[in-house]
Amino acid sequence: VVAEAATELARQGLGMEKTLTRTKDALILTRLTGMDAAEAVKSLTAAVNSFNKEGVTSAQVINKMAKVDAAFAVSSDDLAKAISRVGASAVSAGVSMDELLAITAVQQRTARGGAVIGNAFKTIFTRLQRKDVLQNLRNLGIAVTDFNGEALSGIQVLQNLAGGFNTLSKATQAQTAEQVAGVFQVNILKAAMADLSSTTSNYGRALRTSAGAT
Numbered sequence: 001v002v003a004e005a006a007t008e009l010a011r012q013g014l015g016m017e018k019t020l021t022r023t024k025d026a027l028i029l030t031r032l033t034g035m036d037a038a039e040a041v042k043s044l045t046a047a048v049n050s051f052n053k054e055g056v057t058s059a060q061v062i063n064k065m066a067k068v069d070a071a072f073a074v075s076s077d078d079l080a081k082a083i084s085r086v087g088a089s090a091v092s093a094g095v096s097m098d099e100l101l102a103i104t105a106v107q108q109r110t111a112r113g114g115a116v117i118g119n120a121f122k123t124i125f126t127r128l129q130r131k132d133v134l135q136n137l138r139n140l141g142i143a144v145t146d147f148n149g150e151a152l153s154g155i156q157v158l159q160n161l162a163g164g165f166n167t168l169s170k171a172t173q174a175q176t177a178e179q180v181a182g183v184f185q186v187n188i189l190k191a192a193m194a195d196l197s198s199t200t201s202n203y204g205r206a207l208r209t210s211a212g213a214t
Helices: 002-010 016-033 037-050 058-071 076-092 097-110 114-127 131-139 154-167 170-181 183-196 202-211
Strands: none
Touching (some): 002 037, 016 037, 097 183, 131 170
């Protein structure tokens, strides 16, 4: 198993020291999740490569996953699969790793798997960067930029949409949800917004849990 994990990392051109360190973390992930070694390596690599500007290490990824796993009804396996699918799109939308792990806790509301959640947020974050979608949200009075005209992150836009969604007519709600999430991801979008607008938001608690992981 160690050799399999190390071989996957060696293919990425990592030096011996980094290969050994990341192999150790990959094997911890296999014990936490039941993933095979190759899949654990790919999930860790996707997370580290996506959030390299934040300086995230594989050990930090494991710690954050384990803390959120322990505190919420979402497994490290689900978190790993979600991040591997949505990481690059989340970074493009200005979403941090802690925010991504926290929003993935929507799995607790939907009981959908990590792969499904990851693909859903990949669609949502990609659409939230489209000019036509942002303009439509702006027309509805949903803030998509700050006071300086800089684009807000995907999570901030979702929070603003969640705050004003119930003030829209039923027809406008349906149209807006489809624009933001597409036909097949509407339920996950609505679950996320319901949580973001809640006074006892899982997102807020999961964000603090992930940020405080050591």
